[in-house]
Amino acid sequence: MGIVIPLEEKKAAGLDSLLDLIRPDLERTNQLIIQRTGSDVTTIPEVANHLISAGGKRLRPMLVLATAGMCGYKGDGHLKFAAGIEFMHTATLLHDDVVDESNMRRGKIAARMLWGNQTCVLVGDFLLGHAFKMMVEPGMIPPLSVVSQAAAVIAEGEILQLNAAKDTTTTEDAYMGVIRRKTAELFAAAAEVGVMLAGRPKADEAAARSYGMNLGVAFQLIDDALDYGGSSAKLGKNVGDDFREGKITLPVVLAFRRGSEKEREFWRRTLEKGEIADGDVETACGLMKKHKALDDTIERAAHYGAIARDAMEIFPASPWKDALLEVVDFCIERVY
Amino acid sequence: MGIVIPLEEKKAAGLDSLLDLIRPDLERTNQLIIQRTGSDVTTIPEVANHLISAGGKRLRPMLVLATAGMCGYKGDGHLKFAAGIEFMHTATLLHDDVVDESNMRRGKIAARMLWGNQTCVLVGDFLLGHAFKMMVEPGMIPPLSVVSQAAAVIAEGEILQLNAAKDTTTTEDAYMGVIRRKTAELFAAAAEVGVMLAGRPKADEAAARSYGMNLGVAFQLIDDALDYGGSSAKLGKNVGDDFREGKITLPVVLAFRRGSEKEREFWRRTLEKGEIADGDVETACGLMKKHKALDDTIERAAHYGAIARDAMEIFPASPWKDALLEVVDFCIERVY
Numbered sequence: 001m002g003i004v005i006p007l008e009e010k011k012a013a014g015l016d017s018l019l020d021l022i023r024p025d026l027e028r029t030n031q032l033i034i035q036r037t038g039s040d041v042t043t044i045p046e047v048a049n050h051l052i053s054a055g056g057k058r059l060r061p062m063l064v065l066a067t068a069g070m071c072g073y074k075g076d077g078h079l080k081f082a083a084g085i086e087f088m089h090t091a092t093l094l095h096d097d098v099v100d101e102s103n104m105r106r107g108k109i110a111a112r113m114l115w116g117n118q119t120c121v122l123v124g125d126f127l128l129g130h131a132f133k134m135m136v137e138p139g140m141i142p143p144l145s146v147v148s149q150a151a152a153v154i155a156e157g158e159i160l161q162l163n164a165a166k167d168t169t170t171t172e173d174a175y176m177g178v179i180r181r182k183t184a185e186l187f188a189a190a191a192e193v194g195v196m197l198a199g200r201p202k203a204d205e206a207a208a209r210s211y212g213m214n215l216g217v218a219f220q221l222i223d224d225a226l227d228y229g230g231s232s233a234k235l236g237k238n239v240g241d242d243f244r245e246g247k248i249t250l251p252v253v254l255a256f257r258r259g260s261e262k263e264r265e266f267w268r269r270t271l272e273k274g275e276i277a278d279g280d281v282e283t284a285c286g287l288m289k290k291h292k293a294l295d296d297t298i299e300r301a302a303h304y305g306a307i308a309r310d311a312m313e314i315f316p317a318s319p320w321k322d323a324l325l326e327v328v329d330f331c332i333e334r335v336y
Numbered sequence: 337m338g339i340v341i342p343l344e345e346k347k348a349a350g351l352d353s354l355l356d357l358i359r360p361d362l363e364r365t366n367q368l369i370i371q372r373t374g375s376d377v378t379t380i381p382e383v384a385n386h387l388i389s390a391g392g393k394r395l396r397p398m399l400v401l402a403t404a405g406m407c408g409y410k411g412d413g414h415l416k417f418a419a420g421i422e423f424m425h426t427a428t429l430l431h432d433d434v435v436d437e438s439n440m441r442r443g444k445i446a447a448r449m450l451w452g453n454q455t456c457v458l459v460g461d462f463l464l465g466h467a468f469k470m471m472v473e474p475g476m477i478p479p480l481s482v483v484s485q486a487a488a489v490i491a492e493g494e495i496l497q498l499n500a501a502k503d504t505t506t507t508e509d510a511y512m513g514v515i516r517r518k519t520a521e522l523f524a525a526a527a528e529v530g531v532m533l534a535g536r537p538k539a540d541e542a543a544a545r546s547y548g549m550n551l552g553v554a555f556q557l558i559d560d561a562l563d564y565g566g567s568s569a570k571l572g573k574n575v576g577d578d579f580r581e582g583k584i585t586l587p588v589v590l591a592f593r594r595g596s597e598k599e600r601e602f603w604r605r606t607l608e609k610g611e612i613a614d615g616d617v618e619t620a621c622g623l624m625k626k627h628k629a630l631d632d633t634i635e636r637a638a639h640y641g642a643i644a645r646d647a648m649e650i651f652p653a654s655p656w657k658d659a660l661l662e663v664v665d666f667c668i669e670r671v672y
Binding site for chain 1: 427435454461465468484486499
């Protein structure tokens with residue numbers, strides 16, 4: 001006889017441990033971000049703040065601050081890189097909205113709908129210029145190589161995506177090539193730069209880079225799954241945005257390949273031809289469920305998450321390391 | 337009695353003396369440009385080469401090579417900055433075409449008409465990323481500050497121009513604020529960077545910067561005058577492009593201010609409302625002539641050209657210095 005004692009429920013992973021460690025630095029980074037969007041040309045702070053204050057999670061700057069902190073960096077160059085990388089990210093979002101002809105972004109009306117495509121292109125350029133200006137200030141060449149390489153690679157990824165747009169026969173490998181460049185490269189750069197600033201050996205830089213790269217891939221895959229309702233495939237706010245824009249993401253790649261000819265015809269009509277009728281979003285979600293496309297996208301994400309965690313193992317135990325490992329869990333668990 | 341002996345006609349200023357001095361460096365820069373537009377993503381070299389090989393004068397890279405040469409620079413970092421600055425310029429042109437909705441560029445069909453706005457935005461971003469990647473390679477921080485500052489300032493100038501677009505009441509001062517940022521800043525950076533690489537004193541950097549800034553302003557003003565046929569106000573190929581796009585340039589600012597109320601109505605109808613009828617380009621050119629708007633734009637250009645020349649005076653006599661002074665004459669004399 002005996003009583004069944006429930007196992008203590010595992011606390012959901014979050015960003016709190018990390019936030020506790022980096023809070024003062026993150027606040028200084030935010031101040032820097034606000035300062036550096038200032039311009040006599042008032043359109044610039046208006047547009048930039050629309051996006052920057054729209055409640056992004058600041059994941060990329062957090063990675064810079066966290067890896068720098070973990071490696072005992074003492075200067076304040078990490079603030080410049082954290083803010084600069086957020087600027088690079090924001091510039092990408094502005095240009096993305098123009099390229100994707102999106103109407104919404106982060107649950108708010110897209111900047112291009114308020115200020116026009118022209119202003120968004122130019123404010124993106126302004127932020128990119130200021131990103132570099134800020135990151136040059138600490139006077140360290142190696143992290144500058146990393147971020148400028150990232151800028152070129154991200155654009156390459158966006159062009160690849162544009163070329164593959166609406167192509168339902170895209171392979172999983174080709175899709176991975178796109179998201180490594182367009183999303184994961186900046187996560188990789190963010191994590192690597194923090195370690196570089198602290199002047200740690202190459203092996204540590206490579207570990208942080210691998211962590212960031214795989215975390216970025218996992219993050220994007222979960223985003224893709226969330227766009228079709230996540231693991232529950234429940235229809236909520238913003239579900240089906242990718243679908244309506246004809247975006248080919250991993251859930252589509254899997255559902256298309258696993259589908260019947262009739263189902264493939266559905267994907268071609270909706271995503272390639274853009275002919276979307278009432279009920280098509282529901283049908284798409286149904287097909288995802290039928291073929292376990294979301295479950296398997298999440299499983300793939302977990303695979304990359306595991307690689308990210310292993311990459312971190314060479315760092316000695318510390319609250320910083322634990323917090324960075326928890327970021328991986330957070331990025332994946334948000335799907336449930 | 338006697339024979340009238342004609343004064344020896346002054347040889348027209350050209351870029352030949354400069355080209356003779358920098359030819360090997362310019363060839364290496366061109367090779368670097370072609371190399372660095374390479375990408376597995378084949379759209380990128382296609383679009384980039386469409387513009388880069390369209391026969392730009394390579395004035396900006398020439399300034400880098402020339403000021404570095406004049407100051408006795410011995411490394412090869414100047415090639416990276418020359419190519420990087422040409423990439424920055426090309427990225428600006430690509431984004432400009434999108435922003436201006438232009439159909440033509442450098443006498444060729446605009447890239448956006450062939451590949452679409454989306455690709456042009458992204459290839460511009462790719463070039464900007466690679467520009468920085470290349471310029472980071474020599475490992476020198478101070479010239480990186482200059483070029484990243486320039487990137488931000490150029491975008492600011494473009495936004496200012498967009499805000500002032502179609503406003504016929506733009507003042508000459510406001511217009512100067514736009515062209516200093518959008519055009520002259522990159523000339524200034526190009527000239528300054530060459531001197532910086534050679535490790536010369538601040539006064540020499542400032543002199544080269546002032547030369548480049550004023551040369552850039554003169555260059556843009558002559559471009560503006562050429563768009564209405566230059567000093568002869570003769571209608572030729574591409575005359576009236578700015579007019580048809582509703583661009584406010586110095587000739588317009590002067591003709592509008594000096595014009596009668598009826599004439600101002602003409603400028604408002606054509607440039608602000610964009611209602612352009614047959615014969616309007618001719619009328620515009622006629623008004624320019626009547627009010628000496630082109631002559632005075634050229635005179636203003638000559639004024640800035642004179643400042644550029646004086647800025648150079650602190651450098652000791654050399655064939656390099658002479659060639660750089662001749663660039664000023666070339667930029668102005670091409671109007672005749």
